[in-house]
Amino acid sequence: MERIILQKLLKWKNSPYRKPLILKGVRQVGKTWLLKEFGKRYYENTVYLNFDENVEYKQFFEKCKDVNRILQNLRLASGQKIEPQKTLLIFDEVQDCPEVINALKYFCENAPQYHVACAGSLLGITLAKPSSFPVGKVNFMQVDPMNFTEFLQANGDENLKRYMESVDTLEPIPDAFFNPLYEKLKMYFITGGMPESVLMWTEAHDIEAMQEALASIIEAYERDFAKHPDIHEFPKISMIWKSIPSQLSRENKKFIYKVVKEGARAREYEDALQWLVNARLVHKIYRSNAPRLPMAAYDDLSAFKIYLADVGLLRRLSQLAPSAFTEGTRLFTEFKGALSENFVLQSLISQFEVVPRYWSQSNPPYEVDFLIQRENDIIPIEVKSAINTTSKSMRKFKEMFSEEVKLRVRFSLGNLRLDDDVLNIPLFMVDYADKLIGMAMKQH
Numbered sequence: 001m002e003r004i005i006l007q008k009l010l011k012w013k014n015s016p017y018r019k020p021l022i023l024k025g026v027r028q029v030g031k032t033w034l035l036k037e038f039g040k041r042y043y044e045n046t047v048y049l050n051f052d053e054n055v056e057y058k059q060f061f062e063k064c065k066d067v068n069r070i071l072q073n074l075r076l077a078s079g080q081k082i083e084p085q086k087t088l089l090i091f092d093e094v095q096d097c098p099e100v101i102n103a104l105k106y107f108c109e110n111a112p113q114y115h116v117a118c119a120g121s122l123l124g125i126t127l128a129k130p131s132s133f134p135v136g137k138v139n140f141m142q143v144d145p146m147n148f149t150e151f152l153q154a155n156g157d158e159n160l161k162r163y164m165e166s167v168d169t170l171e172p173i174p175d176a177f178f179n180p181l182y183e184k185l186k187m188y189f190i191t192g193g194m195p196e197s198v199l200m201w202t203e204a205h206d207i208e209a210m211q212e213a214l215a216s217i218i219e220a221y222e223r224d225f226a227k228h229p230d231i232h233e234f235p236k237i238s239m240i241w242k243s244i245p246s247q248l249s250r251e252n253k254k255f256i257y258k259v260v261k262e263g264a265r266a267r268e269y270e271d272a273l274q275w276l277v278n279a280r281l282v283h284k285i286y287r288s289n290a291p292r293l294p295m296a297a298y299d300d301l302s303a304f305k306i307y308l309a310d311v312g313l314l315r316r317l318s319q320l321a322p323s324a325f326t327e328g329t330r331l332f333t334e335f336k337g338a339l340s341e342n343f344v345l346q347s348l349i350s351q352f353e354v355v356p357r358y359w360s361q362s363n364p365p366y367e368v369d370f371l372i373q374r375e376n377d378i379i380p381i382e383v384k385s386a387i388n389t390t391s392k393s394m395r396k397f398k399e400m401f402s403e404e405v406k407l408r409v410r411f412s413l414g415n416l417r418l419d420d421d422v423l424n425i426p427l428f429m430v431d432y433a434d435k436l437i438g439m440a441m442k443q444h
Contacts, residue, residue, distance in 0.1 A: 001030075001146070001150070001153075001154045001195060001198070001199070002150065002153050002154070003030065003034060003037075003146070003150060004147070004149070004150060005034060005141070005143060006034065006037070006038060006041070008141060009021075009034070009035075009038045009042075009141070010038075010042060012139060012141070013038075013042055013115065018112070018115070018139070019104075019108045019112075019137060019138050019139045020104040020107045020108055020116040020117070020118065020134075020137070020138050020139070021116065021117040021118065021138065021139045021140075021141060022101075022104075022117075022118045022119075022123065022127075022138050022139070022140050022141070023035065023117060023118065023119040023141050023143055024123050024124055024127075024140060024141070024142050024143065024280065025119075025142060025143030025144065025280065026121070026145075026221075026279065026280050026281055026309050027121040027122070027217070027220055027221065027224065028194060028195070028196060028217050028220065029143050029144065029145055029194065029195070030143060030146075030195040031119040031120075031143050032090075032092055032119055033195070034143060035048075035088070035090045035092075035117050035119060036048060036090070038088065038117075039088035039090065042088075043086060043087060043088040043115070044083070044086040044087065045080065045081065045083075045086065045087050045088075046087070046088045046090060047074070047078055047080045047082055047087055047088070047089050047090065048090045048092065049074065049078065049089075049090065049091055049092065050092045050093050051091065051092065051093050051094055051096070051097045051100060052092075052093035052096075053093075054077075056077075057074070057077065058097050058099060058100065060073040060074060060077075061097070061099040061100050061102075061103045062099050065103070065106055066106075067103075067106045067107055067110050067111040067114075068111070070103065071111070071114070074089075082114070084111075084113035084114055085113060085115070087114070087115065088115050088117065089114060089115060089116045089117070090117055090118075090119070091116065091117070091118045091119075092118075092119050092120065093119075093120045093121070094118045094119070094120045094123070095120035095121060095122050095123050095125070095126045096126075098126075100118070101118070101126070101133065101134070102133070102134060104116065104118070104134045104137060104138050105134035105137040108134065108137040108138065109137065121224070122224060122227065122279055124278045124279050124280050125227075125275065125278050125279055128278040142280075142350075144193070144309070144346065144349070144350050145192060145193030145194055145195075145309060145310040145312075145346065146193035146194075146195060146198055147193060147346070147347055147350065147431050148184075148185060148188050148193075148343075148347070148428060148430065148431055149161055149164070149431045150193070151184075151188045151191070151193060151198055151202075152184060154198050154199075154202045155184065155187075155198075155201075155202045156202070157180075157184060160177060160180060160181055160184065163177050164181075164428075164429055164431075164432055165432075167416070167429075167432070167436075168439075169439075170416060170417065170418045170423070170436070170439055170440060170443060171416065171417070172415040172416055172417060173415055173416050173426060173429075178415065178426065181426070181428040181429075182413070182426075182428060184428070185427060185428040186325050186331050187201070187325065188311070188312075188343075189311055189312070189315060189325075189331045189332075189339050189343065190210075190312065190315060190322045190324075190325055190331070191210055191312050192214065192310040192311050192312010192313055192314075192315065192316075193310050193311070193312065193346070194213070194214065194217055194310055194312060194313065196213045196216075196217070197210050197213045197214050197217070197312055199213075200212075200213050207322050210322075211316070211322065214312055214313060214316040215316060217313065218313060218316060218317060221241075221281060222238060222241070224279070225237040225238050225241070225275075228272075228275055230271075233271060233272045233275065236260075236268070236269050236271075236272035237272040237275055237276060239260050239261055239269075239272075240260050240269060240272055240273050240276060241276065241281070241282075241317075242317075243259050243260045244282070244306060244307075244308060244314070244317065245314065245317055245318040245319075245335065245338075246259050247259055247305075247306065248305075248307070248314070248335055248336070248338035248341070248342070249318075249335040249336055249338060250336065251336055252360075252365070252367070253305045253336075253338070253341070254287070254303055254304070254305060254360070255304055255305055255306050257269055273306070276306075277306075280309060281308070281309055282306045282307065282308060282309065283306065283307045283308075283309065283345060283346075283349060283355075284304050284305075284306050285304055285305045285306070285307065285345070285355070285356055285357060285358055285370070286299040286300065286301065286303070286304045286357050286358075287299070287300040287303035287304060287305075287357065287358055287359065287360060288300070288357035288358065288359050288371055289359075290401065290404075291359070291371055291378035291380065291397075291401050291404045291405065292378065292404065293373070293376060293378070295354055295357055295371070295373055295378070298357075299357065303360075305358060307341065307342045307345050307346075308342060309346070310346065311339055311342045311343040311346060314338070314339060314342050315331075315339060318334075318335060320334060320335075329385065329386060329413065332385035332386070332413060332427070333385045333386060337383060337384070337385035340383050340384075340385045340411070340427060341369055341383045343427070343430065344369075344370070344381070344383050344411050344427070344430050345370065347430040347431050347433065348370060348372055348381070348430070348433065351431070351433060351434045352372050352373060352374060352434070353373075354372070354373040356370040356371060356372050356381075357370070357371045358370055358371060359371055359380065359397060366392065366393040366396045366397070367393050368380045368381070368382060368393050368394060368397050369381055369382050369383045370382075370383075374434065374437055374438075377406055377407070377441070378404060378405075379405075379406075379407055379408070379409055379437060380394060380397050380398075380405060380408050380409070381409045381410070381411065382394050382408075382409070382410045382411070383410075383411045383412075383427075384410060384411065384412035384413070384414075385412075385413070386412070386413060391410070394408050394410070394422070398421075405421075406421070406441065406444070407421055407422075407423060407437065407440055407441055407444060408421055408422045408423070409422075409423045409425060409433070409437060409440075410422060410423070410424050410425070411424075411425050411426075411427050411430060412424060412425075412426070412427065413426070413427060414426065416429065416436075418440050418443060418444065420444075421444055423436065423437065423440040
């Protein structure tokens with residue numbers, strides 16, 4: 001499979017300011033494969049060390065801070081050469097090895113000529129703990145599930161990918177491209193972007209194997225919940241996780257603790273929820289009081305929505321059968337459009353540096369699904385799961401914040417077009433949101 005992040009890894013390799021790399025991402029998102037593939041493509045040799053399989057390797061780091069001695073021990077233990085510039089040294093499953101993570105500081109300071117990359121499941125949890133950490137001595141890179149563009153490429157639809165890349169005017173997409181893209185998007189809602197699930201579909205078109213792959217991934221995540229240091233948090237994490245489809249199927253998708261358990265209170269469950277956020281299994285999106293900078297200054301910390309890391313996992317966790325693919329627009333409208341919102345959020349998070357927010361008011365009720373920061377502009381975004389795209393909330397938002405709002409964006413099943421200050425983007429073009437918004441800002 002071709003992953004876009006391989007180009008980011010190549011930039012890291014060639015950067016004069018390169019530091020040891022920590023690759024973050026949920027379990028089974030493809031971190032190990034990426035690093036091995038990267039090493040195979042761009043280095044003379046790759047030395048792969050797994051600290052879960054080879055626990056004894058940890059000893060090389062426990063009492064020794066001398067990088068040359070550590071490297072000598074790793075050469076002897078692995079039986080492989082480790083050369084500056086020519087070898088990619090991969091440390092995998094380092095989440096339970098603080099000594100290995102701390103040693104990155106010495107690689108950065110005393111042996112910058114060696115190319116070192118780390119990965120591990122639940123690394124987000126480890127890095128969130130207050131401990132001795134090589135601050136400023138490492139580069140971070142986030143690996144997210146495959147986006148729709150990568151799915152098309154894996155599925156052999158290079159022509160559709162190239163067409164979307166070539167769009168340079170805000171004019172309707174011809175039916176010859178629109179219709180197949182719409183059908184492929186429905187399939188992506190079924191498989192999601194986890195590499196194993198995508199592989200089961202693109203190579204064998206095996207729905208049963210794809211369903212089983214997603215179920216296995218969810219089961220692995222649920223086993224990970226038991227790794228919380230406080231065993232009493234385990235059932236709380238599990239209950240929050242299983243409540244997500246219910247949370248998102250409500251008209252108002254604001255997270256409510258009593259949906260998790262009757263009588264549940266925030267202070268009892270917020271640590272469990274934070275564990276899921278740190279693990280990057282869920283995205284937490286705060287309510288914003290106003291579209292102004294900096295966005296964090298206008299957060300309402302008591303109101304937020306949560307979404308899953310991957311739309312396919314949400315579909316599987318919700319027990320929505322793949323047969324929904326054949327039922328018109330059901331995949332887009334089911335659960336009050338939650339799958340569409342989750343899909344759009346996944347792509348926005350990877351495109352824009354600042355985490356999106358949402359905006360709402362209760363009396364009378366209005367809600368804008370997401371607010372994104374693009375350069376110094378705050379842009380309201382609405383996700384519509386149908387062709388009918390009228391929106392009272394977007395009109396109200398424009399009315400209340402007319403000076404701040406230069407452009408409004410709507411993702412829907414409608415075609416690409418710019419109507420005054422409203423840009424309608426077909427759902428299947430969400431990966432090109434930044435480019436299309438830039439074009440609309442210039443034109444408008």
